[in-house]
Amino acid sequence: MLNKLDKKEYFYGHKGCGGCGGSLAVRLALKVLGKNTFVVLPAGCMSAVGFVYPQLCFGVNALISPFASTAAMLSGIRAAANSLNIENCNVVGFAGDGGTADIGLQALSGAIDRGDKIIYICYDNEAYMNTGVQQSSLTPYGARTTTTPPGEHIHGSRNNKKDMFEIVAAHHIKYAATASIGNIPDYIRKVEKAKNTNGTSYIHIAAPCPTGWGIDSSETIDIAREAIECGLWYLAEYEDGKYKLNKDVKEFTSVRAHLKRQGRFKHLTDKDIEKIERQRDKHIKFIKERYI
Amino acid sequence: MSNKVFVSGNEAVAIGVKLAKPNVIAAYPITPQTIVVERLAEMVERQELNAEYMYVESEHSALSAVMGASVLGARTFTATSSQGLLYMAEVMHYASGGRVPLVMMNANRSLALPWSIFGDQRDSLAMLDSGWIQVYVEDAQESLDMIIQSYALAEHKEVLTPVMVNLDGFVLTHTYEAIEVPEEEQVDKFLPSFELKGKMDLENPKNLFFSSSPADNIRFKVQQHQAIENSRKIIEKLDKQYGEITGRSYGGLAIGYRTEDADTLLVTLGSITGQVKDVVDVLRLQGEKVGVVKIRFMRPFPEKEILELCSNAAVIGVLEKDISFGYHGTVYTNVADALKNTNKKIFNFIGGLGGKNISQQDIKKIFRRLKNIDKDTSTVNFIGLEV
Numbered sequence: 001m002l003n004k005l006d007k008k009e010y011f012y013g014h015k016g017c018g019g020c021g022g023s024l025a026v027r028l029a030l031k032v033l034g035k036n037t038f039v040v041l042p043a044g045c046m047s048a049v050g051f052v053y054p055q056l057c058f059g060v061n062a063l064i065s066p067f068a069s070t071a072a073m074l075s076g077i078r079a080a081a082n083s084l085n086i087e088n089c090n091v092v093g094f095a096g097d098g099g100t101a102d103i104g105l106q107a108l109s110g111a112i113d114r115g116d117k118i119i120y121i122c123y124d125n126e127a128y129m130n131t132g133v134q135q136s137s138l139t140p141y142g143a144r145t146t147t148t149p150p151g152e153h154i155h156g157s158r159n160n161k162k163d164m165f166e167i168v169a170a171h172h173i174k175y176a177a178t179a180s181i182g183n184i185p186d187y188i189r190k191v192e193k194a195k196n197t198n199g200t201s202y203i204h205i206a207a208p209c210p211t212g213w214g215i216d217s218s219e220t221i222d223i224a225r226e227a228i229e230c231g232l233w234y235l236a237e238y239e240d241g242k243y244k245l246n247k248d249v250k251e252f253t254s255v256r257a258h259l260k261r262q263g264r265f266k267h268l269t270d271k272d273i274e275k276i277e278r279q280r281d282k283h284i285k286f287i288k289e290r291y292i
Numbered sequence: 293m294s295n296k297v298f299v300s301g302n303e304a305v306a307i308g309v310k311l312a313k314p315n316v317i318a319a320y321p322i323t324p325q326t327i328v329v330e331r332l333a334e335m336v337e338r339q340e341l342n343a344e345y346m347y348v349e350s351e352h353s354a355l356s357a358v359m360g361a362s363v364l365g366a367r368t369f370t371a372t373s374s375q376g377l378l379y380m381a382e383v384m385h386y387a388s389g390g391r392v393p394l395v396m397m398n399a400n401r402s403l404a405l406p407w408s409i410f411g412d413q414r415d416s417l418a419m420l421d422s423g424w425i426q427v428y429v430e431d432a433q434e435s436l437d438m439i440i441q442s443y444a445l446a447e448h449k450e451v452l453t454p455v456m457v458n459l460d461g462f463v464l465t466h467t468y469e470a471i472e473v474p475e476e477e478q479v480d481k482f483l484p485s486f487e488l489k490g491k492m493d494l495e496n497p498k499n500l501f502f503s504s505s506p507a508d509n510i511r512f513k514v515q516q517h518q519a520i521e522n523s524r525k526i527i528e529k530l531d532k533q534y535g536e537i538t539g540r541s542y543g544g545l546a547i548g549y550r551t552e553d554a555d556t557l558l559v560t561l562g563s564i565t566g567q568v569k570d571v572v573d574v575l576r577l578q579g580e581k582v583g584v585v586k587i588r589f590m591r592p593f594p595e596k597e598i599l600e601l602c603s604n605a606a607v608i609g610v611l612e613k614d615i616s617f618g619y620h621g622t623v624y625t626n627v628a629d630a631l632k633n634t635n636k637k638i639f640n641f642i643g644g645l646g647g648k649n650i651s652q653q654d655i656k657k658i659f660r661r662l663k664n665i666d667k668d669t670s671t672v673n674f675i676g677l678e679v
Contacts, residue, residue, distance in 0.1 A: 036494050040360065053508055056499035061492040063363065064501040065356055066383050072353030076318065076360030076368075077492075079344040083315035083366055089494060107356070110349030 005031040005188070010059035014050040019217030021181040021207030021224065022046055022123040026094050028184065029121055032191040035060055037090040038077050042104060043067040044096040045130045045209075046123070068103045070095045071111035074118040090195055092119040097138035098128045100204075101162045112171040112200045119194045120202045122164060125209035133212040137162045140232075141279065142272050143264045145212075150267035160279070164204050169238040174199030176238040180206040182224030186235055186246060193239075206233050214263015223261065229253045231280045236291055243291040255280060295473045301464040304432040304471055305371070305397050305457070306331035308439030310341045311479040312395075315366035315486075318346035318357040322376040323409045324461040325399040329371060343369075351376040355383040355396070362392045363500055367443065367486040370394070373461060374401035377415045381422065387454045388423025388516060390501045393446035393488070394454040395439065396424075400562065400613075401461040402646045410647020411461030412613035413562060417590070417622045423516055425455040425523055426590040428562040432469040435459055437540055440474070444483050444530050450522040460563040460613075462647065474538045482537050520592050527589065545594030546587045548601040550576060554583030556662045557605040558641075559598070559627050561587045561612055564650060568611065571655040582659055587623065595630040607637045607662045611655075611675075613644035620672050637665055643675035650676065 010030035016023040022045050030037060039062035041047040047064045050057035065073040070093040078091045095104055100122040111118060127145050128134040134147040139157045144150045148157040168176045175197040179187040187205060194201035208224050210217045227233040230253045235246040256273050259265035268276075299307065305328050309317075317336075319329040335341035344361075348354045351372050358368035372380060377398055387394055398416050402408040416426060427442065429435045435457070442455040459465050492498050504512060528544040535541025549569050551557060560568050565586045575582045585601045585608075587594060602608055608631065612623040619625065624640035631638055641658050643650045654675050661673070 035497070038364075038492060048503065051499060051502045053502045053504040056502055058499050059497065061494070061497045062499045063360065063492070064503070065360070066352070066386050069353050069356030069383065072348060072356040073360035075346060075348075075353075076316065076357030076362075077364060079316045079318070079346050079357065080361035080364035080366035080368075083344045083361075084364060086364065086494070106349055107353050110353055113349070114347060 006034050008035070008059065010035070011050065011057060012059070013055065014057040015052070016045065016049040017211050017217065019210040019220040020045070021209060021220050022096065022125055023049065024181055024220070025121065025123040025187070025205045025207050028188060029092065029094070029191045030060060032188055033090045033092060033195055036088055037061070037092060039063070040065045040070050040073045040077070040093040042070045042095050042099040043130070044099050045125070046094050048130050067099060069107045070099060070104050071107040071118070071120055074120065075111045075114060075116045078116050078118050090119060091117070092121060094121050094123060096129070097122060097124040097126060098136040101137045101164050109171065112168065112173045112202070115174065115199045117198060118200055120200070122202070122204045123207040124204060125207050125212060127212050129209045129212045135159060138164070141276060142268050144267060145264070156267060165236065165238070168202045169243070172241065173202055173238065175201040176203070178204045178234060178236050180224045180228055180233055180235065181208065182206070182221055182226070182228055183235060190237070212264065214266070215261065226253065226258050230255045230258045231284050232258065234287055236287065245287060245291040248292065295475070296470050297473055298468055298470050299432060300327060300466050300468050301432045301435045301459045302327035302399070302466065303331055304436040305439055305459065306335070307473055308436040309369045310335050311474065311476060312367065312440055312443045312483060313485070314343050314369045316344045316346065316358060316361040316368045317370070318348050318354045318368070319370045319372070320348055320351045320354050320376060322351070322373045324401060324411070324465045325371045325373040325397065327465065328397060332369070351379040352383055355380045355387065358394055359383065359387050359390065359392050362394055363488070363492050365486060365488045365491040368394060371397040371399070373399035374403055374415045377419060378403065381419060384419060384422040384424060386501065389512070391452040391516070391519070392454060393452050395442045395446055395457065396454065397439065397457045397459065399461045399465045400458050406646070408646040411463055412645045412647065413458070414614040416456060416458050417614045420590060420622060423453070424591065425453055425520060426458060427455065427588055428458045428590065429464070430563055430565045430586065431464065432467070433471040433540070434542060435464065436471060436473070437534065437538070437542070440479055440483055441530050441534055445523060445527060447486055448526050449489065451519050451526055453516070453519050453523065458562065464563040472540070478537050482534055524592050542588065544597060545589040545592060546585055546597040546601060548583060548585050550583040551585060551601050552604070553581055554605050555581045556607045556659060557583050557585055557602055557609070558658065559585045559587060559608060559610045559623065561590070561623055564611065564613070564644070567650070567652060568655055571652050571659065575656070575659060580659065580663070590623070590626070593626050593630070598627060598630045599634070602631060602636065605636065607665055609639050609641050609658055609662045611641045611643065611658060615642050615645070639665070640672045641675050642672060648676055
């Protein structure tokens with residue numbers, strides 16, 4: 001499958017941190033989508049590291065959109081392509097977790113509602129990383145961020161990660177998937193699927209951020225893979241109104257070991273970890289009942 | 293050949309838009325703008341207009357969507373009003389900074405709170421610094437004609453700046469008038485199809501709407517300012533061309549009515565102008581040397597034109613439907629600055645807020661006060677408060 005990827009690079013020379021999961025998600029998706037692609041990025045890591053004049057890092061047409069309106073700008077591009085008979089092109093957006101689940105949710109909902117033929121990829125690094133690691137609604141419970149300090153009173157994020165995949169699926173979107181930088185062949189297959197979807201498609205890819213997560217830059221892929229193995233992330237699809245779990249993990253690895261590898265969870269107590277395990281079990285039960 | 297129809301200001305805008313043949317329309321409904329988007333939807337339904345009609349979920353998305361469409365080379369249209377315009381505020385700066393040649397109609401309406409659906413001009417004047425060209429029209433005919441002219445202006449290669457066409461809410465958007473509709477061929481001759489140099493192109497990919505370092509930022513901002521400055525002469529040129537083709541022209545950034553020998557002038561913006569002209573006619577019959585300066589464009593601001601039109605007058609009043617709380621009306625601030633090196637007396641009259649009617653009687657009173665200016669007359673005077 002990897003052999004099918006475009007040999008050309010469409011996202012290079014950017015100023016992303018070493019081991020950045022988000023930039024890998026962008027780079028790989030563009031290798032699947034190829035040169036006939038229009039890209040939209042809202043404010044966020046990828047627009048910050050890739051778009052500083054005169055060092056512009058996209059080899060395809062690319063725009064920065066207002067923070068809240070990635071999906072609306074994608075829709076506008078698609079409408080223009082339809083009107084001007086620009087055929088065989090892909091219209092894709094790459095937004096972070098804050099740009100998707102928080103400020104950009106309204107525009108995303110509108111685009112899915114219209115069924116516009118666009119691809120929306122959320123690279124989820126679980127906080128507002130570009131502004132210096134603040135909590136977003138996709139920051140997991142317990143995580144240390146600069147706005148959820150791990151003290152006595154706040155004690156890390158009190159947030160429970162918003163379920164974007166379910167929110168998107170509830171719109172009866174044409175195609176939605178979760179993915180992970182920890183499973184690149186699966187991600188590439190899903191981008192390919194999104195490319196061939198005649199309607200709106202959404203891919204939510206777990207994309208670790210070494211800076212924000214407190215891990216080594218060499219650990220990005222490994223930690224993402226481990227998240228799937230310990231049950232804190234899952235690979236699934238929603239297509240033709242049906243859910244599908246892509247990988248049914250029979251026996252989970254240690255949640256504790258996974259969390260303790262990361263600086264952002266160092267402060268967690270046994271009680272916290274037990275709570276996260278209980279949340280995982282509940283979520284996995286929900287997924288299995290619904291997706292299998 | 294004359295083609296007369298009896299329409300509201302909103303409908304005149306919709307007809308103008310149809311004649312401009314946009315590729316993409318995206319708008320979110322808000323009173324009193326709604327009729328524009330309803331009529332356009334009907335035109336698309338009847339296939340009189342071959343455009344993609346986007347149903348968007350907010351004004352913020354509407355403007356973002358047409359920005360994306362425009363840089364692919366599509367001609368677009370959107371319309372809004374009041375709170376909707378403010379909701380677009382962020383995107384308005386994006387569009388002007390990105391030099392996207394959009395045309396938007398704004399139905400001038402008061403801003404909350406108190407909640408009000410009625411007309412004043414606080415919405416668009418609050419957006420004066422957003423980098424858009426702003427034109428204010430007086431009647432339904434000018435609405436239609438300025439929509440068409442605005443596309444030519446926004447898309448002009450020396451301008452490439454978005455244009456906002458302002459119609460007073462209800463007074464103009466909902467009032468029916470007989471207007472002349474130009475022939476399709478006339479409009480096509482004036483407004484050729486949209487060709488955006490530097491558009492996004494699959495063969496020659498572009499990265500647009502980028503970040504810039506502090507070292508470069510000011511250069512882009514100076515270019516943006518220069519583009520609006522360029523528009524001064526282009527506005528006049530386009531209006532003249534339009535006049536040659538359709539027989540109707542409106543002049544440049546500001547125009548005078550009975551200003552030549554007037555010692556007292558009232559400066560106006562938008563639909564109130566017609567009423568002030570009527571009062572001027574009445575007062576002229578009584579031997580009063582009064583006149584009107586109608587500001588057509590608030591950006592670029594007609595500094596030179598105002599100086600010229602006011603050159604013979606000693607006393608000038610600025611009548612406007614807005615206020616910059618804690619100071620003056622915004623139009624007054626601009627006019628006073630244009631006249632700062634003269635020894636003219638300038639006074640500010642603020643009325644019509646939240647849709648309150650400005651009567652002919654009110655306008656007569658303003659002229660009377662201007663004729664009898666004394667030391668006690670304050671700079672800012674609220675009209676229509678008398679019981």
